[in-house]
Amino acid sequence: MRPVIISLLVKTVYLCCFPVSLAADSHSDESEVLFQCSLNNAANTVSVILFSDNVQYFYSNAEGRVELSIKSPLSDVDYTPFAWDSPDVAERITFHNGETSYEVFHIMNRSGINFTDGSNGGVVVIAPSGQRTEILCDENSIMPVNVFHGIGRMASLRSEDYDAFQQCLSSELSATACLNVEASSCSLDIYDQTECLTVEYDRWRAVLAEKLSAATELDHAQHLWEASRDADCGLSAWVVYNPFEEDVGMLSCLSDYTARRVDFVNNYIVGIEFDG
Incomplete structure (x- = not known):
C-alpha cells in the first residue's frame, strides 16, 4: 500500500x-x-x-x-x-x-x-x-x-505553470537525482502511473537527444548503449523495478537508463568521462 x-x-x-x-x-x-x-x-x-x-x-x-x-x-x-x-x-x-x-x-x-x-x-x-x-x-x-x-x-x-522537471534540470542536481523526484511524484494515486511514467520517459529522451547533439562522436556508442538498455530492461523491468506491473517496471527502467545516460553525456562533454 x-x-x-x-x-x-x-x-x-x-x-x-x-x-x-x-x-x-x-x-x-x-x-x-x-x-x-x-x-x-x-x-x-x-x-x-x-x-x-x-x-x-x-x-x-x-x-x-x-x-x-x-x-x-x-x-x-x-x-x-x-x-x-x-x-x-x-x-x-x-x-x-x-x-x-x-x-x-x-x-x-x-x-x-x-x-x-x-x-x-x-x-x-x-x-x-x-x-x-x-x-x-x-x-x-x-x-x-x-x-x-x-x-x-x-x-x-499553487501554480499550474510550475514545472518541477525543468526546475530540477536547472539546478546542480544530477539527472539521476532529478529522476528520483519525478518518479516519486508519479507514484501518487492522483496520477495514472503508466501515463505519468510515459510522459517522464519521453521528457528524458528529449533531454538526452539535446545533450547528444553536442557530442555527435558518441553516435556509434549510442547504438550499443540502446541495445544494452533494451536487453537489461527486458529482464530488470519486472525483476528489479516492478514485479507486479510490467509496463510500469519497463518505463521506470527506461527512464532510469536514460537519466544515467544524460549524466554520462554531461560528464563526457566537460571531459570527466571518455568512453562511450
Whole structure:
C-alpha cells in the first residue's frame, strides 16, 4: 500500500473525532492530507490539510479534539520550498495566528530510497518575541512518508505553470537525482502511473537527444548503449523495478537508463568521462 493511500485512511479515521462542523468540511472530496504526525508520545497530533482553495492547520489532543485550527488561502499560505541543490529535502509551511506562528516542516535525506529514509518533521512554534520552540514528530508517525506526496506538492498546487522537471534540470542536481523526484511524484494515486511514467520517459529522451547533439562522436556508442538498455530492461523491468506491473517496471527502467545516460553525456562533454 503506497503512502498516500495510508495517509488518506488515517485522515478519515482521525477526522471522525473532530467536532461535527469540522468533520463535515473534512469529508469533502476536495480534502487531502499534506502532512500529519503524532507529537509528545501520541498526546497530540498536528495536521496540514488541503481543502480545495484553502490549507488548514490543526493541532489536536489524544482524543482528537482540535485545540487550534488556522485556515489560510492556498494562494497566500506562507510556504518555503526546498533548495534543489541542498543535501536534504526540507519543505516548510507556516501558519500565522495573531503574532504567533506555527511552522510545520518535513525533511528527508536525498540518499533514501524513494525519499523515505531519514525522514523527520514537526512543528516550530514562533512566539511574538521571536523565541522558537520545536516539537518533533514521534518516530515513524509522519504521513505521507514521502515529502513529495505531501507538503512538497505545494508549488504545483499553487501554480499550474510550475514545472518541477525543468526546475530540477536547472539546478546542480544530477539527472539521476532529478529522476528520483519525478518518479516519486508519479507514484501518487492522483496520477495514472503508466501515463505519468510515459510522459517522464519521453521528457528524458528529449533531454538526452539535446545533450547528444553536442557530442555527435558518441553516435556509434549510442547504438550499443540502446541495445544494452533494451536487453537489461527486458529482464530488470519486472525483476528489479516492478514485479507486479510490467509496463510500469519497463518505463521506470527506461527512464532510469536514460537519466544515467544524460549524466554520462554531461560528464563526457566537460571531459570527466571518455568512453562511450
